[in-house]
Amino acid sequence: MLWNFNVVKVRGGGHICNYIMIILKILQAAAKDPDLVSTEYLQRLGKTKNYLFLKLLLRSPLSFYELIQFGRSKVNGIAVVIPSLKDERRMTLRIDANKKNRNLDCFVSHEHVHLLQGRLNEKHSKDIKYPDLLISDTKKDDKFLLYLLEKKEVEAKLHEVVLSYYREKKELPLTIEGFLELLAGSKKFGCLIILILQIKGIYIKPDIITYHERDVIFAEEFSYMLSSIKDADSRYKFITEVLTVMYGNLINYYGDEKSSLSFMMQIERPNLYDALYIEEKTPA
Secondary structure, three states: OOOOOEEEEEOOOHHHHHHHHHHHHHHHHHHHOHHHEOHHHHHHHOOOOOOHHHHHHHOHHHHHHHHHHHHHHOOOOOEEOOOOEOOOOEEEEEHHHOOOOOOHHHHHHHHHHHHHHOOOOOOEOOOOOOHHHOOOHHHOOOHHHHHHOOHHHHHHHHHHHHHHHHHHHOOOOOOHHHHHHHHHOEOOOHHHHHHHHHHOOOOOOOOOOOEOOOOHHHHHHHHHHHHHOOOHHHHHHHHHHHHHHHHHHHHHHOOOHHHHHHHHOOOOOOOHHHHHHEOOOOOO
16 A cells, blocks of 8 residues: 655754644644544643644644654654654654764655554553563663553554565565564574573474664664563563564554454464554453
8 A cells, every 4th residue: 555755854944844834834724623632632732622723822832842852862863753743754864963864765764664564453551561571670760671662663663674584585475474484584683583482392493584673773672672571481571472462453554454364363363462552452
């Protein structure tokens, strides 16, 4: 399915004009139909849809300040998606923030996944609900680790791994076994995956496809996240119960809903993914 999005490239003070345009688009949407403004954005503001245009107009100076702070708070700060509209298709790419001359394509790809995530109707929490299920007390104040473990961030980084594999193999696995081999083929963290699986009696065949990730830093962040999980059992569950579900989500984002459903049916649920991220339904 064709799904277009816009990349707005800015440098210097251009991000100021860009944020003003974003606020104007939000106000325009609220005036036309409050339903066009994303629920996630309204929840972040603590606002309801009643008199929405007036509410957003009155707080627009504060919104402008918050957008600037949001852009600065991004870990990399190069590419940013502001999920303000229900059908958000706008991505900001700050050219001058790329101090290390990294491949900009990987940032566009990463943020594109964030855009696609907003199209999946899944009630999930932004952060992991129970950090103690994954990390030890010594890591609970590691803000960078907690950021990496946000549901949307794990999926976006997994996408970069999957894409790197696809560039080598030219096809994606649709079985749990194939997905584990995909992870094991990483030149950066594949050995860790193989070790974790071997502890549980799962052995990866020696002739798997191996690959280098397109962006080393994203791969290092993924490796850091895995190695920071508190013990072997938790790492195994994270790989087989969390990353598998996220891979199924990615296949859906890629536009193959049928294959995504088929892959998901191989996963026993509810599992650790649900415990960490899925919002519990409130009784009617």
